[in-house]
Amino acid sequence: MSLRTGQLPASVPAHLPCLSLSTPAVAVVSEDDVYHSSNSTYRASNSPHKADQEALLGKLLDHSAPGLQRPEDRFNGTYIIFFSLGIGGLLPWNFFVTAKEYWAFKLRNCSSPASGKDPEDTDILNYFESYLAVASTIPSLLCLMANFLLINRVQVHVRVLASLTVSLIIFVVMIVLVKVDTSSWTRGFFSVTIVCMAIVSSSSTVFNSSVYGLTGSFPMRNAQALISGGAMGGTVSAVASLVDLAASSDVRDSALAFFLTAAVFLGLCVGLYLLLPRLEYARYYMRPVGPAHMFSGEEEPSQDTLGIPSVTPRSRVAHTPPLGPILKKTAGLGFCTIFLYLVTALIFPAISTNIQSMHKSHSPWTTKFFVPLTVFLLYNFADLCGRQITAWIQMPGPRSKVLPGLVLLRICFVPLFLLCNYQPRSHLTVVLFQSDIYPVLFTCLLGLSNGYLSTLVLIYGPKIVPRELAEATGVVMSFYMAVGLMLGSAFAALLEHFI
Template sequence: MLAIFVVMTVLVKVDTSSWTQSFFAVTIACMAILSGTSTVFNSSVFGMTGSFPMRNSQALISGGAMGGTISAVASLVDLALSNNVTDSTLAFFLTADVFLALCIGLYLLLPRLEYARYYMRPVWPAHVYSGEEQPCQDSPGSPLAAPRPSFSPTPPLRPILKKTAGLGFCVIYLLFITSVIFPAVSTSIESLDKASGSPWTTKFFVPLTAFLLFNFSDLCGRQITAWIQVPGPRSKVLPGLVLLRTGLVPLFVFCNYQPRVHLQTVVFPSDIYPVVFSSLLGLSNGYLSTLALIYGPKLVPRELAEATGVVMSFYMYLGLVLGSACSVLLVHLI
């Protein structure tokens, strides 16, 4: 990831006007590599934190929303103050280079922390569970007490999928609804007073309502889980709340989405509605998705926690992919 970003940083200052199709191919290749490596990295780190207490997984997930919020703020500042596109682009890529290098250094320092070494210590190989065993929730200083039947060199997938099926559905459907709306629909909602020509209704309306407000609400929702963790992992209320978010789709569709081809009626003729709806979308996404993600690794024995964390991240990416694909269809229907 760092190597690709360094290459892209250098290309900012290179005159690529004569590259035409080759520059496009290089850009697409860089995006594909970045997407793959970031997925592997995020899944691996989230899997690793599955062995840590829930507060560490919650902090990791909140960090993702913090990154989105900082990016949205930086974009607004750049929009308001910068006049040179090249300098702005260089600043963004250099920032990414610095943070990636910092992440590498901090990750290499992690095994030096006694706290981290305790939870990263090796455990006996995973085994196939019948589903009747109780998960072992250990903490520093507590004895390990879990059965050790027939060992397997790789974590068994079936008991993980069985234990996390309900939470997996919640994660997939949550992120499906979110990515159906954001950013394909939410970023096309225009201010009803756009004709006035004011900066609020033209230049800043979408960056503020669609990006900053969503990311900040998402961050707040994730951070709330550090203090409040209800409903529980086996509660029927959690999937009910997840399904309830389906109602957000028509709310956004009937705001002032433009251009409209098939659905001409605007049901919510005020700029306050997209503000409220974006807040609800971000807050519910952050709170409910974080709960489901941090609950997953705690439903299984400790030796399966890391593999379960990876499976939970797979649910997350699956929901994002499905939602992104369906957002194209929704846009055409509007």
């Protein structure tokens, strides 16, 4: 499928028929066979990808409100803001995950020569990434459910600003704990860390799903900017980790720089989000639309569905968006999202961070830089490249059978990583790939495929439903993602005990 993102036309033919949520057919009329949606332009063709074009055109066309002209995104200001918000949305989680050396330092009893010899301490140290991943995904699911219920009750700017503030407070707490000697209460520090991770993950989930839902009313390139920004956040954290490891001999100083950077960037995100409605381009797409209405199979949406303000009877307004039509429309993309993130979370970071270099020397490469470079930096950079490619290429389409096929094919990464030099291993003794180049190659392919395919399914989701359901669909797509991450984290914790 070929998509061209560009400036929207000044108007859409008024004779365009309305669509019902329960009707899969798409009615499009244009004098020159060019289809217009609120995010892209599709030129008609007799190619086999026409069904994919129609799938995206299932989103009702965005009519210009009377007296409003479609402004341009001057200097790409809105694109840059969404890209920056994407960085800020995932930067806290990435900083938590990449500070592996700091957590290992804090979770061993520094005042005792026998540090880490206690079986419980050993369990905490060996499986800390899995515990961290589980603590981040389960609260995320609950927060996504709450966010879906609050869409029509709490304004989006309240949810966004509140979640950013909570994340900022947690990072201030982590900054204070960096300088606190926790050697006498290692298990207590572990509990505090898990709780902080759960809170940060919850607030980040509310922030990401709210902003992602907001981009559903914008052209597709803005959703792509937000998702690519998330990958950039991971890349920034990985680069920061390497710089800190190289420049600082004290892991506490390195962690302090990490958490300070995250706190500063969260503050920057607050300022950028407050700036967003001041831009004419953003203000146009953020204009109010009617709340989601409940439709029966025979009813047709009113003019309000097309983004044109109208007076709606209070009895017709749904305080909670209709979940059934959204689930029906996004079922295929939802499966792809869940399986994509299940495979990714199964491997990264729990399995991939425990792959050690085959070289037995005590050089900085094997002892200090192998995991930060070959796991975090390469994965996040490959993930960023995959997401950025979707700015120019969007294939396969949302209804293509190739898309779920590519998603299912990624399960092959699991045995490939396990057959590298994963340590410790008790039951699986075979190390088939006895070279450091293999985990490097597999990590790049894992990140590239995750970035490209996940961005496709996430930008497709809010575009196959009417505009007033775009934000709710964004939350549902985020829910699919959280389910995949939770399942992947749970399976990773189980798998580690059988290796």
